[in-house]
Amino acid sequence: MSLKMKPSLTHPSATGKCHAPALSNAYHPSRGIGRSTIWAVSLLYSFMLIASLASAASITVSSDLQAAINAAQPGDTLLVAPGTYEKISIGKSLNLIGNGAVIQAGERDACVNIEASDVSISGFLVRNGFYGIKLNNVRGCTVANNTVIRCTQPGIALLFSDGNIIQGNNASFNGLGGEGWYGIYLSNSNDNLILDNVAYGNGAYGINLFPSCSNNTIRGNVLQGNMYGLYMFTDCSNNIIEYNDLSRNTNSGLDLRFDCTDNLIRNNSMIENVVAGLTLLDSGYNSISGNLIEANGRYGLQIQSNSNGNTIIDNTISDSQTGIFLDSSQNLIYRNKISYNVIQAEDRGENSWNASYPLGGNLWSDYHGSDDYQGPEQNVLGADGFGDLPYEIDSSSLDRYPIMGDQVRQISIIDKALNPTQARVGDDIKVTVRMEALYDLNQLTVRAYQSGEEAKGYGRLVASGDAYQGSFSTALLDPGEYDLVLRVNDVRGFELEETLGSFSVTPRS
Template identity: 30%
Template sequence: MDDLERELSGIMFTLFLVGTLTFTFNIQLGKAWTGTVYIRADGSIDPSDAPIITYDNVTYTLTDNITSSGDGIVVERDNIVVDGAGYTVQGTMEWSSSGIDLSYRSNVTIKNVGIKRFWFGIEFFKYARNNNVSGNRIINNNIGASLDYESFSNTLSMNNITNNYRGVYLYESSSNSIFMNSITNNYEGFELWGSSSNSIFCNEIIKNNGFGIYLSSSDNNNISLNNITENNGDGIRLSGSSNYNSISGNNITENNGDGVDISSDNNNIFGNSLTNNTGYGVCFLTAHNNVLKNNSMVDNGYNFGFEFISSHCTLQDVDESNTVNGKPIYLIVSRRDMKVPSDAGYVALINSYNITVKGLKLENNGEGLLLINTTNSKITNNNITNNYRGIFLYSSKNNSLFGNKVTNNVNGVQLQYSSGNMLRNNIMVNNRFNFGVQGYKVSNFFQDVDISNTVDGKTIYYLLNLDSATINRSTYQNVGYLALVNSFNVTVEGLELNNNGQGILFINTTNSRITNNNIAVNNLGVYLLDSYNNNILENNITENNGFGVHLEYSDNNNISLNNITNNTWGGVYLFYSSDNRFCHNNFINNTDQVDSSYGSVNTWDDGYPSGGNYWSDYTGVDNYTGPYQDETGSDGIGDTPYVIDENNVDHYPLMYPYGAQTYKLTITTTFGGTTIPSPGTHIYANGTIVEVTAIPNINCSFAYWLLDGANIGSTNPIDVLMTANHTLQAVFTQTTFQLTILTTTDGTTNPLPDTYTYVNGTKVSVTAIPNTGFSFACWLLDGENRTENPITVVMDANHTLEAYFVDDIPPEIGEPVQDPPSDNVQPYQNVTIRVNVTDYGAGIRNVTLWYSLNNGTSWTVLNMTELPIPSNITITYEALIPGYENCTWVSYKIVAYDNAGNNSTKDNNGYGYKYHVIPEFPSAIILPLFIVISVIAIVFAKKTRYKKPKHSQSSPSFLRYSVSQSKM
């Protein structure tokens, strides 16, 4: 940045600060009006009571706060000014609501308004143009200011846009000016999608949670003189073919990402200050033909570099006016026969020949030293430290790397798609991956790397054309890296190979063995290219950053008995590699256990009962045994296959890591329940803690465990440590409850009164049976009165049931016996009444005889006397009715009470028992009357003898009368 630009930048920021400090909001407090306000095209305000006034239909001024559950203010008139006068328009975050809607409007000014809690704070939509939004507070909206669908030539200035999800959002909108705004604490600061020719300058873009400014498919924008600081993503990102933009004069500092991240073409980045960003200062991804001039990159995570390396993405116009930590960047393109200046801070040699790089200290960049399509160059005695890539050769050949010290980089020295390079006396220390060679064909791996090169003090063995050799700690001293190219019948055993691009590299190597090695924390563990008939056995391949085992165009290899664990990309990668055998490996906690592509078909088990591999993510169970896994019992092999893809299946996955000591746990149960795992014999690895849960059946409960015959209590579930064979029995008992049946003395029950035990849930029917003379009154079930009989008791707890009976049956009174009989009671003769009274219940209390001389108008009551006839139930009672004069009619009835208060009455069905005292006739009348009757009878008899009988002839009326009278 030259002096004039620095002065201009300072002046613009000063103006911004002065404007911000001198502009004050007249914040008004008052009761808010509620609803949506429309400024109609004719200038009217709708509704008319809305808190907006105008005197000329040009300037509209708020007079109160506005709240709305929909839009706040909808402007339908052009060429006006809306002055908020410090008042606030507040919404409820209703979807698609706008604080101020300027859709289709032109030449509208919005100023001095607070806008909060809308989906869009201010919305420019569909051809909104030439509008000016200035000096507003736009907070807590989904989008602070949205310019959508061909909104152009609008101005957004001196606004406070904070705490929105998106601060400023442009979509397919162009030629807008956005300047001197404070855009802070939003989730995203600026976003431009498909938007071109906009000017974004002199804004404060600070502490947003994502990017400061993000462009996607947006061209020809000018981003200048902004302060882009402390955002939680990249300061500026150009992505998705955002081309021909200008980024200049910005202060881009302390962002939690890259300062400027570029994956687009033909952009101009000049005069920016990029400091203390956690990622790159400037980073190129897949980008071409960008121009970098006069940028200062200081103390960024990596000041400058390329995310992806290829022949074309590095074709940028980056000159020495750009500096990293005060030292110039040398991006040398299509040059030859030169030496890189000693003040270089970054060096890249692209399409160049015979370039010397010597004695430089290259640090804190994406690449310390980068060679692309460069040949016959000399890299000598450089100190390369704290870069992402130390020395990186891409598609470069016949270069010399001598005496370089490469330390504390992520990748130390990498040779990719390169050949014929010579490495001597290079020291690689404390890089995450010290040394590695990559390629897609065998020729990429013909390098001249001798044992003078070291990684972490150990020797690099890069061996070509080795035949029938053994490489171990005795035969090859202090092995730090091992590559075999074009080799045959080599055994590699017992090595510790860590922190390189590959742990072991086999290129076109056959009939060899890799066995009993510890291969950890490399980028790739074991890498085979065009290699076949090799055995990879009994290795620990763990915690590598890529794949544990990588096979590319490699067939007929045997990979068995290995521990392939905790590899970041995956356990095994197969690329056009078939007919390999994977058996008895332990695949544990790899991100992807196997990544098989391009028709690779391989074998993953050794049949039954040998089995396949152990897979830590296998979810099957082991309840069956046999080659078809259909026989009862556990055999240590999963009942279902482990499917990698349609061409790769382990038919007999192991339930436990291969080689582990296993023990049997035999689980049994008593009647009344089951267990998880199910009863049977199960096989577990030594040290496995097996959780066993007892599951009782309905109406049963778990009682206790017997482990190897000993009662170990009732903890459920229980953990069994498998350090030996064990038997475990779950003991269950039925859940029972007691029913106690009681009665009073006046009846019984069915079942009889007693205490009974029933299984939980049993429904017990109990019937109350009263004794003779009693009836059922009620139950008391656990103290609760119940009246149904029979009663059903559900045995879900202990219960007490008591039957109560009551004597509510009156005594039974027999037919009274009268002496003398009713037709022979003489005047003044006493009449004796006897009656039998029976009571089956509480017993007879008393019996009374009631008699009346006036047909029941009044009664005389006599207590009847119990006769001494032995009986507990039926008792004979007697009473004496005194004699009365002739022709007296006597009525009587009998009433009996028992000791329960019941009574009955015997009264001849309501008519009473009656007798009539015989009248007294004088003796002088009796004889003459007898004579008269006799004479009449004789005369009548003679007449009937001599007179022909007639049917239905009646007796003379007088005779009928006499007979009738005599019977009275």
């Protein structure tokens, strides 16, 4: 180990030959502060600053990193040369900077154990430990620009540690054996900044807060390819979760469970998670705004089991099996764009799907009402940007002020023809339809109805050029008037049932 000390800085007071001047011109009520008093105080502060600078050293380390840590003084900087080093424990305020340095440990040890406040560590590859970098009961530490991989439990862990910065690290492929653990883990830790990290392919969670973690800011992280992107469990409140990419995880992008309340969740991306974009379980009074929640497998937004009093505003929720699933009450949902979900929304509680007029409700891609009236009761002539009729989620849940614009049918009929429209029993009716659909169509069938009741027989339509064609046989019908109804679904499960036209059947003579 070589020691490269900064040049020693000395000043006259260190020799004992220079003393602060006598304060003969000191403060007096009748005169104020004298010039020599100001000069003396300034000189004293200058001496203190010089002494502080002189005491901090920059030390280059190329072997036995723990010995260098033990020998260093608080405030020193250790410049760690390329090489592989054994586990370390830091019990004083130091700044460690790695340059191609690797720290690794056995599977039951932490690679880096930080037990002092105001420690900074950056630029290391940390691997193959029980923990990667562990902060225990400390504050004011910075962990930045490290790669922490293949540890048995968390890559980076904060235990009972407040006011730290975790920034720009790659904490991936940790906890892959046994129980499955985390990229970054906070426990009983508050007021931390978790910024711009990557946590990919960890056994369970990209980032996990459990339990009792409050007032943390989790911003700009990429949490993909885990079971859960960000998982908050038990009494985690008043956290800010913003501008994170919580996508392509095997369960949910973001999951809050059991008394995780009053969190601000905004401007995140939750795309193509296998189960849900965002799940709340027994967690209420959160603000969920400005998020892109798109193409998740089962649910865009899933709110369950006493997750009451949440505000859901200005989100885009699209292309999932169910856009919003609510099994809770007293939630307020408005100004969201809810589009192209197989089931746009399901409400099993008592929730509000619009704010008061004129704040309005939500934009639904399958709303096809008109906008001719305005006002709280939509009974005053003149458009206001809200549909005149409510959007119906179910018989007891309505959006009273659906927002107009961008409504597009997932499946629509653009042309249709029946020939003939008057047939004798046993004749075939030729059916031609031209369709417009966002996704590939699976199956098209036609069935006859009489006075609202389905009659016997059906026909199938197949693609023919830019149209679908087939025939419907009247052989099983009694003479009378009928409606011919098309049923169609697409590869994502959207369904359309629409009457193509009427025909009559007469007896054969």
